[in-house]
Amino acid sequence: MKQDKTTPSSDTTDTTDTKTSRRGFLGVAAAGLAGIMIAPGVRLIEIAQAAPVGVGSSPGASSKVRWGMLIDSGKCASGCTDCVTACNTENGLSGGTRTTDSQWIRKIEIKEIRTGKTQSLPMMCQHCAEPPCVDVCPTGASFKRADGIVLVDKHICIGCRYCVMACPYKARSFVHEPLQDQKVDVPRGKGTVEGCTLCVHKVDRGEQPACVSACSKAGHEAIVFGDLNDPNSEISKRVARYPTRQIREDLNLDTGVRYLGI
Incomplete structure (x- = not known):
């Protein structure tokens, strides 16, 4: 439809003012939404202003870092569940059966068919460089941070559980029931998928994951956490010095969790 050329020129000014006012309103609205509670004690604005990743690093996750774990099966005792208990406590999990x-995180027993040798290992999200859970997620809720930590965005997870089926490590859980007494640093929600976060809230403060600290405190020293990209880190030195393995190496996922002695 052609524009009416008899329209007064003042209408243009009115329209511009209206658009400006509308933009201003939307800006205020967006700022207000940033403060909406997404879980007890957790707000979007607080997450956006999260602390830097690691000690001495620049704000936000950096691709210069690749967080990972090295688990020494020779030091992981069968029947010991210190890492599991610590994970449940830190993240507010029930620990039920x-x-x-x-x-x-769970303890598993593996057996060498030829020799009959058995070993006990902790199994959790392996934080793959090429995570299948991210590939199959239809909304982008499953994602990998620049530093290699694989997480789930609870805001856009629709609970389809494609990622649960895609994970070859059975490392993801679905929240079936309403949650009470949640941890401030670990927002969770009914109808969403979740899994090991490497205690990202602690890592972002320059601390060790709860399972690593618990294993060390108990005197086992079976788990080493650190930057796989840093040749001077303890984990990198051990990976370079000893033959380590990744679970399901045939899948070429380049996992961030490595095992020694299997």
């Missing part, structure tokens, strides 16, 4: 209970 029902199939519907979330389990971010």
Whole structure:
């Protein structure tokens, strides 16, 4: 439809003012939404202003860092669940045995068929460089940070559980029931998927994941955490010095969790 050439020129000014006012309103609205509570004690604005990753690094996750774990199976005792207990406590998990209970880390027993040798290992999200859970997620809720930590965005997770099926490590859980007494640093939610975060809230403060600290405190020293990209880090030195393995190496996922002695 052609524009009416008899329209007064003042209408242009009115329209511009209206657009400006509308933009101003939307800006205020967006700022207000940033403060909406997404979980007890957690707000979007606080997450956006999260602390830097690691000690001495620039704000935000950096691709210069690749966080990872090295687990020494020779030091991991069968029947010891210190890492599991620490994970449950730190992240507010029930630690229950029902199939519907979330389990971010679990102990498994593996057996060498030829020799019959058995070993006990902790199994959690392996924080793959090429994570299948990210590939299959239809909304982008499953994502990998620049520093290699694989997480789930609870805001856009629709609970389809494609990532649960895609994970070859059975490392993801679905929240079936309403949650009470959540941890401030670990927002969770019914109807969403979750898994090991490498205690990202602690890592971002320059601290060790809870399972690593618990294993060390108990005197086992079976788990080493650090920057795989830093040749001077303890984890990199050990990986370079000893033959380590990745679970399901045939999948070429380049996991951030490595194992020694398997």
